[in-house]
Amino acid sequence: MNNIRQINTLILGAGAAGLFAAIHAGGDALVIDHARNPGEKIRISGGGRCNFTNLRTAPECFLGANPHFHKSALARYTAWDFLDLVQKHGIAWHEKTLGQLFCDGKATQIVAMLLTEMREAGAELSLETSLVELSREESGFRAVIERAGQRESIRAARVVVATGGKSIPKMGATGLAYRIAEQFGLPLAETRPGLVPLTFPDRFAGLSGVALPVRAQADGPAFDEALLFTHRGLSGPAILQASSYWREGGEIRLDLAPSGTLAESLRAARRSDGKKALKTVLAQHLPARLVEAWVTEHPMQGNMADQSDRAIDALCEGLRNWRLTPTGTEGYRTAEVTLGGVSTDALSSKTMEAKSVPGLHFIGECVDVTGWLGGYNFQWAWASGFAAGTAIAQGG
Numbered sequence: 001m002n003n004i005r006q007i008n009t010l011i012l013g014a015g016a017a018g019l020f021a022a023i024h025a026g027g028d029a030l031v032i033d034h035a036r037n038p039g040e041k042i043r044i045s046g047g048g049r050c051n052f053t054n055l056r057t058a059p060e061c062f063l064g065a066n067p068h069f070h071k072s073a074l075a076r077y078t079a080w081d082f083l084d085l086v087q088k089h090g091i092a093w094h095e096k097t098l099g100q101l102f103c104d105g106k107a108t109q110i111v112a113m114l115l116t117e118m119r120e121a122g123a124e125l126s127l128e129t130s131l132v133e134l135s136r137e138e139s140g141f142r143a144v145i146e147r148a149g150q151r152e153s154i155r156a157a158r159v160v161v162a163t164g165g166k167s168i169p170k171m172g173a174t175g176l177a178y179r180i181a182e183q184f185g186l187p188l189a190e191t192r193p194g195l196v197p198l199t200f201p202d203r204f205a206g207l208s209g210v211a212l213p214v215r216a217q218a219d220g221p222a223f224d225e226a227l228l229f230t231h232r233g234l235s236g237p238a239i240l241q242a243s244s245y246w247r248e249g250g251e252i253r254l255d256l257a258p259s260g261t262l263a264e265s266l267r268a269a270r271r272s273d274g275k276k277a278l279k280t281v282l283a284q285h286l287p288a289r290l291v292e293a294w295v296t297e298h299p300m301q302g303n304m305a306d307q308s309d310r311a312i313d314a315l316c317e318g319l320r321n322w323r324l325t326p327t328g329t330e331g332y333r334t335a336e337v338t339l340g341g342v343s344t345d346a347l348s349s350k351t352m353e354a355k356s357v358p359g360l361h362f363i364g365e366c367v368d369v370t371g372w373l374g375g376y377n378f379q380w381a382w383a384s385g386f387a388a389g390t391a392i393a394q395g396g
Helices: 016-024 040-048 071-076 079-088 108-120 176-183 237-243 262-272 278-282 288-297 309-320 376-393
Strands: 004-012 029-032 051-054 093-095 100-103 124-126 129-137 140-147 150-161 188-194 211-217 222-229 233-235 252-255 322-324 337-342 360-362
Touching: 004 016, 004 140, 004 176, 016 029, 016 108, 016 376, 029 129, 040 051, 040 108, 051 079, 051 376, 071 376, 079 093, 079 108, 079 376, 129 150, 129 176, 150 176, 150 376, 176 188, 176 337, 211 237, 222 237, 222 252, 233 237, 262 278, 262 309, 278 288, 309 322, 360 376
Parallel strands: 004 029, 004 150, 029 124, 150 360
Antiparallel strands: 051 100, 093 100, 129 140, 140 150, 188 337, 211 222, 211 252, 222 233, 252 322
């Protein structure tokens, strides 16, 4: 370790943000990651097809203490910019609901695209490589890294921290970015699991596997997407979205008939199917197992002909304003992202550089910027990586 290698940029983390920063950093960049393969979250995302961005990306689709911080980076590198790159590499794609873009083929195509772009930019990748030590020097930073039991000392003019958050620790999440931030005196916003299933021990075990479209809301916007009952509680896109706005002890509100036409349909059935049991007719509009469970907690008497307008309205009000208090979340084990992180007060929104530590940049999930489900967090990775990378390339 007597020889010290000199480079311009050391990038910690070979995920979406780190690889993208390397592409734009202007060469002489080294990306290191302790994982065996790069871009593992990319590989597993979207059921293996990678929901790589969202055409509806807008500032209000992101959470963070500063609702304006992310606007600059997202405006300078848009979903359309990334789509142009995907098309340049001949990767077939399709749009799903709500502006979500997916690969037609495997998510590994996106990883391969990023690695190709990185190599063409002159950056180097070193996997199964760990950061042992990082310190500030007068002319930049000194890092000690280790690979296969061998240590190497590196001097870098700039360091980009792109090691992600705490979510999905089985994939290697360590919280390293937060420790580096604290080492250099940068503040952290409280971290917690985001885009995560909510737990209701034993309550919904009998409904496990039942899914339906709902409108879900915690202390934030309402989301019209699918809900899935599980042995542990509630999941599905609607719940994952709402979970980012939920705090322990708070309620969530579910509308099980978000089309708003259930009362009208039941009144029509009163005329056409008056002899049928109410729960039988209700099961034509909601999953039968859910109706059976609902009846045990909310007894339904009589046939359709016996139901007054008031009774129908009361039933629909209950179904459309179901208030539940989760006991918690499934935690970082299954959370798709980490909320909170390195405080944006400490960073430049233009360069992602620490204001008090010139040359030290934080990008991607480790920053206190978290997007909705559906490609928004990948777009933040591309945009923040582009912001840091281009600033480095321009010497800014």
